[in-house]
Amino acid sequence: MKGWWGRILRVDLTNNKIWVQEYSPEIAQQFIGGRGLAVKILWDEVKGVDPLGPENKLVIAAGPFNGLPTPSGGKLVVAAKSPLTGGYGDGNLGTMATVHLRKAGYDAIVVEGKAKKPVYLYVEDDNVSILSAEGLWGLDTFETEKELKKIHGKNVGILSIGPGGENLVRYAVIMSQEGRAGGRPGIGAVMGSKKLKAIVIKGTKEIPVADKEKLRELSKQAYDEILSKPTYDFWHRQGTMAAVEWTNENSALPTYNFADGSFEFARSIDGYTLEGMKVKQRGCPYCNMPCGNVVLDAEGQESELDYENVALLGSNLGIGQLNKVSVLNRLADMYGLDTISLGGSIAFVMEATEKGLIKDGVEFGDFKGARQLVEDIAFRRGELGNFAAEGVMRMAQKLGDDSFAMHVKGLEVSGYNCFIYPAMALAFATSSIGAHHKEAWVIAWEIGTAPIEGEQAKKVEYKITYTPEKAAKVIELQRLRGGLFEMLTACRLPWIELGLDINYYPKLLEAITGVKYTWDDLYKAADRVYALIRAYWVREFGGKWDRKMDYPPKRWFIEGLKSGPYKGQHLDVDKYDALLSEYYKMRGWDERGIPKKETLKELGLDFVIPELEKVTTLE
Amino acid sequence: MVKIRLMGAMAHLAGAKEVNIKIEEPKTVDEILREVIKGYDKLHDKIIFVNGKVARGDTIVHDSDEIKVMPVLSGG
Numbered sequence: 001m002k003g004w005w006g007r008i009l010r011v012d013l014t015n016n017k018i019w020v021q022e023y024s025p026e027i028a029q030q031f032i033g034g035r036g037l038a039v040k041i042l043w044d045e046v047k048g049v050d051p052l053g054p055e056n057k058l059v060i061a062a063g064p065f066n067g068l069p070t071p072s073g074g075k076l077v078v079a080a081k082s083p084l085t086g087g088y089g090d091g092n093l094g095t096m097a098t099v100h101l102r103k104a105g106y107d108a109i110v111v112e113g114k115a116k117k118p119v120y121l122y123v124e125d126d127n128v129s130i131l132s133a134e135g136l137w138g139l140d141t142f143e144t145e146k147e148l149k150k151i152h153g154k155n156v157g158i159l160s161i162g163p164g165g166e167n168l169v170r171y172a173v174i175m176s177q178e179g180r181a182g183g184r185p186g187i188g189a190v191m192g193s194k195k196l197k198a199i200v201i202k203g204t205k206e207i208p209v210a211d212k213e214k215l216r217e218l219s220k221q222a223y224d225e226i227l228s229k230p231t232y233d234f235w236h237r238q239g240t241m242a243a244v245e246w247t248n249e250n251s252a253l254p255t256y257n258f259a260d261g262s263f264e265f266a267r268s269i270d271g272y273t274l275e276g277m278k279v280k281q282r283g284c285p286y287c288n289m290p291c292g293n294v295v296l297d298a299e300g301q302e303s304e305l306d307y308e309n310v311a312l313l314g315s316n317l318g319i320g321q322l323n324k325v326s327v328l329n330r331l332a333d334m335y336g337l338d339t340i341s342l343g344g345s346i347a348f349v350m351e352a353t354e355k356g357l358i359k360d361g362v363e364f365g366d367f368k369g370a371r372q373l374v375e376d377i378a379f380r381r382g383e384l385g386n387f388a389a390e391g392v393m394r395m396a397q398k399l400g401d402d403s404f405a406m407h408v409k410g411l412e413v414s415g416y417n418c419f420i421y422p423a424m425a426l427a428f429a430t431s432s433i434g435a436h437h438k439e440a441w442v443i444a445w446e447i448g449t450a451p452i453e454g455e456q457a458k459k460v461e462y463k464i465t466y467t468p469e470k471a472a473k474v475i476e477l478q479r480l481r482g483g484l485f486e487m488l489t490a491c492r493l494p495w496i497e498l499g500l501d502i503n504y505y506p507k508l509l510e511a512i513t514g515v516k517y518t519w520d521d522l523y524k525a526a527d528r529v530y531a532l533i534r535a536y537w538v539r540e541f542g543g544k545w546d547r548k549m550d551y552p553p554k555r556w557f558i559e560g561l562k563s564g565p566y567k568g569q570h571l572d573v574d575k576y577d578a579l580l581s582e583y584y585k586m587r588g589w590d591e592r593g594i595p596k597k598e599t600l601k602e603l604g605l606d607f608v609i610p611e612l613e614k615v616t617t618l619e
Numbered sequence: 620m621v622k623i624r625l626m627g628a629m630a631h632l633a634g635a636k637e638v639n640i641k642i643e644e645p646k647t648v649d650e651i652l653r654e655v656i657k658g659y660d661k662l663h664d665k666i667i668f669v670n671g672k673v674a675r676g677d678t679i680v681h682d683s684d685e686i687k688v689m690p691v692l693s694g695g
C-alpha cells in the first residue's frame with residue numbers, strides 16, 4: 001500500500017501490552033482515514049460499554065494527508081464513545097503529533113484498558129513504552145508539554161489532557177501546542193478515565209507515497225493559490241474572528257445563552273478589537289494561512305482566540321471585553337476543557353440563576369464569577385462546579401427544565417444562533433456528534449440564497465423557508481466537510497474561507513495513495529461513514545433511539561429573537577419536521593432516521609445489518 | 620447617493636467600511652461593487668443586501684439605496 005501504512009499501534013493499559021495491528025487495503029480505501037477509520041474501529045470493538053470505563057477505546061486516527069506537505073493537512077482525529085452524549089464522539093486538532101505519528105509508521109493509535117497509576121505513552125518509531133506520569137498528573141496542559149519536552153526534546157508531537165480530563169469533566173478535550181484542542185464530546189475525559197496523561201510521539205521514517213513528484217507539484221500549486229487569493233490578507237488579519245461582525249449583523253451571534261442573536265458589545269469583542277490586541281500568530285503544521293491569533297489577556301498571559309471561543313465565552317455569557325473573554329479561553333485551554341461546551345454550560349448556569357432555579361449561581365456579565373466557575377468545573381470543586389462539569393443536558397434534566405437547554409444529543413450548540421435559520425438548525429441536529437457546526441456550515445448559503453420575489457430587491461425580505469434544497473445542501477456539505485476533510489484528515493478552511501479549488505483534494509489523494517477516487521467514490525465513502533456513525537448511535541441507544549434526537553434545541557421553536565430586524569421570529573416545529581423527513585429520504589434512512597437495509601448494502605455496510613437487527617427492526 | 624456598507628474582507632479590499640457614491644442612473648449591484656472592491660470578480664462568494672433585503676449581483680440599485688455586502692465565511 002502507498003499513502004497508508006496499514007498499521008495501527010494498539011495499547012492495552014490494563015495489561016501493559018503493546019502490539020501492532022495490520023489492516024487491509026480494502027478498509028483503507030473504503031474508510032480512507034481519520035474519522036472513517038475511527039468509526040470503523042469503534043463500531044467493531046466498542047459496544048454497549050460505559051464511556052468512562054476501561055472497555056471504551058480511545059482512537060487517535062490520522063489520514064493519508066498527514067505527515068506530508070499537503071495544504072493545511074496537519075490535523076488529527078481523536079474519537080471514542082462519548083461520555084457527554086453516549087454516542088459516537090470525535091473531534092480534530094492541528095498538531096505536530098499527527099506528523100510524528102505518521103512518520104513513526106502508523107496511521108492510528110488505539111488505547112484500551114485503564115492504567116493503575118497515571119502514565120503516558122512514548123512512541124519513537126518502533127519503540128513504544130508506557131511511562132509513569134505521576135509527576136505530571138495535576139499539571140495543566142501547558143506545563144505538561146513543557147515538562148515532556150524537557151525529557152524528550154523539542155522535536156516531538158504531544159497530545160495531553162489537563163485537570164479537566166483527569167477529573168472527568170464530560171466535555172474535556174485533548175490539547176496540543178497551547179491552543180489546539182480536539183474532541184469536544186469529552187474525548188479528553190475518556191483519556192483521563194484511562195489514567196493516560198499524554199502521548200508523546202517522535203517519528204523519523206519516510207511515508208510511502210505513490211507519486212512524490214506529482215504530490216510536490218500539486219501541493220506547490222495549491223499553496224501558491226492560497227497565497228494569491230484576494231481574501232488572504234484579511235484572513236491573516238482576523239482569521240475566524242471576522243465572524244463576530246458577520247453573525248452579529250445576521251442575528252446569529254449566540255448572546256445571553258442564545259436568547260438573542262446580536263450583542264450590544266459585539267464591537268468590543270470582534271475581529272477589529274482583536275487586531276489591536278494581537279501579539280502573535282500560531283498555526284497548525286503544513287498550513288500557510290495560520291489563524292491562531294494570540295493576544296495578551298487581562299491577566300497578562302497569552303491566549304489564542306478564534307470565533308467559537310469568543311462567541312461562547314463572550315457574548316453568550318454577556319461578557320463584552322475581549323481581554324476578559326481571553327482569560328476564560330486561556331484557562332479552558334490550560335485545563336483542557338472544550339471552550340464551546342464550557343461557554344454553553346456556564347451560560348446555562350447564568351440563565352438558571354436569573355430564573356431563580358439555582359441559588360448562589362453566577363449572573364450574566366459576571367466575569368469574576370465565570371472565572372471562578374471555570375476553575376471549579378476543571379477541578380470539580382463544590383456543588384456548582386460539579387453540576388456544570390456534567391454539561392447542559394444533564395443540568396437541565398436535574399432541574400427538570402429543558403426550555404433553555406442549548407444542546408443536541410447532549411453536545412452544546414456551537415457559535416450560530418438559528419431562530420431564523422432552519423438549514424443551519426438541521427445541520428446542527430443531524431451532525432454526527434451533536435450540535436457542532438464543522439460538518440455543515442450552511443448558514444451563509446442559507447442567507448445568500450434566500451428567495452427573491454419580484455424584480456426589485458426592494459420587495460424582498462429574508463424569509464424563513466424549509467425547501468428540500470436545504471436538506472440537500474446540508475447533505476452536500478456534510479459529505480465534504482464531515483466526510484472528505486475528516487477522513488483525509490485536513491483543514492477545510494483553505495477551501496471554505498479562501499476558495500481554494502476543491503478539486504485539489506482528490507488529486508492530492510491520488511498522488512499520495514495511487515488510488516483514483518472520483519467525486520462519486522468520495523461521496524460514497526462519506527455516506528458510508530455517516531451511515532455507520534448513525535448505526536453506531538442507534539445501536540448504543542437501542543430501543544431509546546428516537547427521531548426527536550435529530551431535533552434542534554426547543555428554544556429555537558418556542559421563543560423569538562429578542563431584538564433586531566427579525567425580532568420575534570423563530571422556527572416552526574412542523575415545518576422543521578417535514579424538512580427532517582426530506583433529509584432522511586435523501587440519505588436513504590427511514591422515518592426514524594435509521595439507515596434502510598438497502599442503503600446499508602449499497603454502501604458496503606452489510607455487516608451492520610445483523611447487529612442493528614438485535615436492537616431494532618430495519619426497513 | 621448610494622451608501623455601501625462593507626463587512627470583513629470586503630471592507631479590507633475596499634479600504635473602508637463605508638463608501639458613498641453617486642450614480643447618475645440605476646445600475647446593478649455588480650457594476651457598482653466592481654468599482655469599489657478590488658478584485659471583486661475574483662471573490663468566491665459574497666452575500667448582498669439592498670435596503671436590508673437579500674439581493675443578487677444583478678439587482679438594480681437606485682441613487683438613494685443602501686447596499687450591504689459581506690463575504691461568506693465559516694467561523695472555524
Ligand code: SF4
Pocket residue numbers: 072073074094282283284287288289290291292491492493494
Ligand atoms: S487554517 Fe487555521 S485551523 Fe486550519 S490548519 Fe491553518 S491554522 Fe489550523
